[in-house]
Amino acid sequence: MNAGRGNPDFLNTTARQAFSELTRFAAQAAGDETKAPDLGMRVETKGMAAKLKKYLDQHGQGAGAEFLKKAVDFTENQLGLNADEAAFELVDAVQGDFYPDPPRILPVTEKIVNKYLSRVLFAGNPPKGEFSLFATEGATAAMIYVFKSLRINKVLRPGDHIAIFTPIFSPYLEIPELKEYNLISIYVEGDEDQGWQLPESEVKKLEDPGVKALFLVNPTNPTSRALNKSTVERIAKLVRQKKQDLVIINDTVYATFVNEFHTLAEEIPQNTIGVYSYSKYFGVTGWRLGVVSIYQECVVDRIIQKLPAKDKKELARRYSITSTDPDKIRFMDRLEQDSRDVALAHTGGLSGPQQAIMCLFSLFELMDKEFAYKKTIMDILKKRWHALYQALELPEPKSDNLTRYYALVDLKRMANKRHGKAFSEYLAEQWPLDFLIRLAKIHSTVCLPGEGFAGPKWSLRVALANVKSADCARVGKNIVAVMDDYYKKWQKKG
Template sequence: GNPNWIAVEPREAFFQLGLFAMDESKRHELRPGFGSPAEKKGLVTRFNAFVKKNAKKSGVSFLKKAVVYAHKELKMEPAEFISEIVDAMLGDHYPTPDRILEFNEKAVHPYLMKEILGDKRYGKFDLFATEGGTAAMAYIFNSLMENKILRKGDTIALGTPIFTPYIEIPHLNDYKFVTINVEQDEKKGWQYPDKEIKKLENPKIKAFFLVHPSNPTSVSIQPESFKKIANLVKNKRKDLIILTDDVYGTFVNGFKSLAAAAPHNTILVYSFSKYFGATGWRLGVIAIHEKNILDQKIAKLSARDKAILNKRYSTVALYPEKLKFIERMVADSRAVALHHTSGVSTPQQVVMTLFSIFCLLDKKGVYKKRAQDILLKRFKTLYKGIGIPCPKDPYGTHYYTIIDIPKLAQKRYSKSFATYLVKTFEPIDFVVRLAQERAVVLLDGGGFDAPNMSIRISLANLPDAAYENIGKSISWLLEQYYKHWKSNPSTSSQASHKASPGTAGRSAARTRSLQ
């Protein structure tokens, strides 16, 4: 899923800002090779001179626009904003505030409102900048346990298919959760059917974890289901915690996070990695409404549990019982005792700010359209290569797709052939042979709780032309299975004996026999 594109303009602005920051640091050298923090006096004048002198250089124009936007829309005086981003660029202070730098929160909050929540009416969310979405998830799970909101043995629901680590995490010794799958329906375009949503009415389910839009099925929840989840939380499950990973939300027009459906119940995780081609930067954020059920659950804990937690956070706050869950998460991220050094590095937060302002300035959504076009073109090329109609789904991201091989086999050849595939070969047989014989490496969909013998394809990380070869290779290999089935009379009897995990060797032998 690592994208092969780079958002250029905000990066150019970042590096131009770095050059200006270094000029400022070298104005007062302590010793040869030792700069000093930037001097605030006259900083705006020197910044304007830098912009004028370098006006034709890439990134400078956007940098100037970012300062103007921060002033007009984010209500930050140029002197204040420039001073803070220059200091952050130099990285010569610990992040303060540690949860998120003030200028960064002022930029990221409206970005999330625009791109992920789709509206400003949902109120204010507190933000915690993290080292990517994966760190965010680790911090959330840890703090939910530390603050006794979730406990070992609790029941949680997973929206499946889902990113494989989210299947694995609940069963670690740290958590030992009981999991109930809320399953998308392939026949309904990978949407959650009513009967699956109804599972969330079960009061034993403490939390619902999902990736939205989904990974690997790459669709967002349609409006009807969205409303049903909102009504369920509002009327039947006011205590339900929702944890939603919305990293792919920007690839769907009109996307809305479940944080819009249930703002007071939802922990929203967003990462800048996919949309901006920034996986190496490790830029993530956790958003929790300033009025949320997590703080309410902590307030309702027993006196004994409160005493334990007050002792835990006594070095963080004078009145630890008043510490919000999101602030506890910041402390927990550095084992509490090291909380004074918590927080994402300050240069990383400058990048987050520039990415956010870049999209906020893009009123016509030019960048979004181009990012979506990259994926859609590859998506169409892939399906053309396979030789099947390209699915049209207004809720799809086109970032990934699932190809259900038995379903394709039945549609292209016959139901009996599809049955033969499922009953004769290991679920991963198809992807293994694809790698061995065509040098095409794809992931097994079953690892994501997608259908067995399905394959998950990322449309984000290869050149456009590669997807035609992938599609043709899938089609070619399926044909080889079919030819073997048709030419070997004994295969009809084999079809009644499905290979078990213990018969991998025999499955491999059968694979070789197809060549």
């Protein structure tokens, strides 16, 4: 049983069926433009919505066709978009017959994805002002592009201090240590006794003048907790009063799995670079669908404008390849250009088919007024969560800010509760990975070490998203079995 990998075993089927219908229509529409066999021509915008609807009425099948028809009407009647332009962009994107234009993100897709993010991140009430988006190959690419562009633009320099809210997805711990970044990490540690929120003493670490940026995953991986409103407000207050130039990278991939979500972009959008991925919620880790979101007044633009003349001259030379006025290129566009080393920026961007299905997933969620899909997924995770903790014989954590996507099991605390303080102290003196090795070798159960996420040294992460409820119970029982084996050996030594 692989409870180590976070790839979900659930996925959205309706948007995939719609994508298939769209692909069939696009190929037929292109073929209608010529009589030559096996050959099609690029379609025109005018009348595209009506052509798509007619095709779906005559040839469409199942839930995908019904959804696609409703989606075309929804873009026009509910989102106020031109139906022909929306239909053409979807058709042309799914054909993949043209470079992404603009390369940052297709225009209709940007509007629709922004509406989607407004719903899942801001409960439909985003801050006033506009967010620009950059479509990327999942959150992984988004992270790499952001780190790279901040370094290139002298916003982050070798030796700078960065604050990292821990525990956290391990690449955020590892990338800063790479030679090309050489950053000094300051861990801002969540408190397990406070539901993994940040104590005041940890928030104060952000006041350090050397701290140039803050990285966080919210809701968290591996602790499955979203920051509560008061924690978000305390961080935002400190930034407004004492750290106006703090750059925040806020990864929100798990926002769709909680009932109550608060993001720093609510309070300080100008400081926050948002990273979002569709991978987990729609089961598309193989599609690689993500976006970077940047507010119209971005702190990075202000920092770049205040750079020394020598640095600005160097950057102007870099971006003069793409602009006659490189000093005025905003960070969002530098980000896209840097992702393709500037010289290839004109061929940058996420592929058309990827943007098309991203658009369909966004429309699906926007049209699901009762959150039926979300509730179904959350119910699945709740059952798995319950099965795991019941098997562990531990109290089941309950809260509206829980994703239940992962469980971080503190083995030392579990040992203390199960067999007493003396045994837990003995266990803490052993090699933590030995527990995981025994779990895998004896019980064929794979989990990851919590320490790898800067979590408690004696902890492990269980990924519930790809392990059925019955298997979650088995994972829990196997963890208990390994723990009890340690206890028996300790008793014999005593």
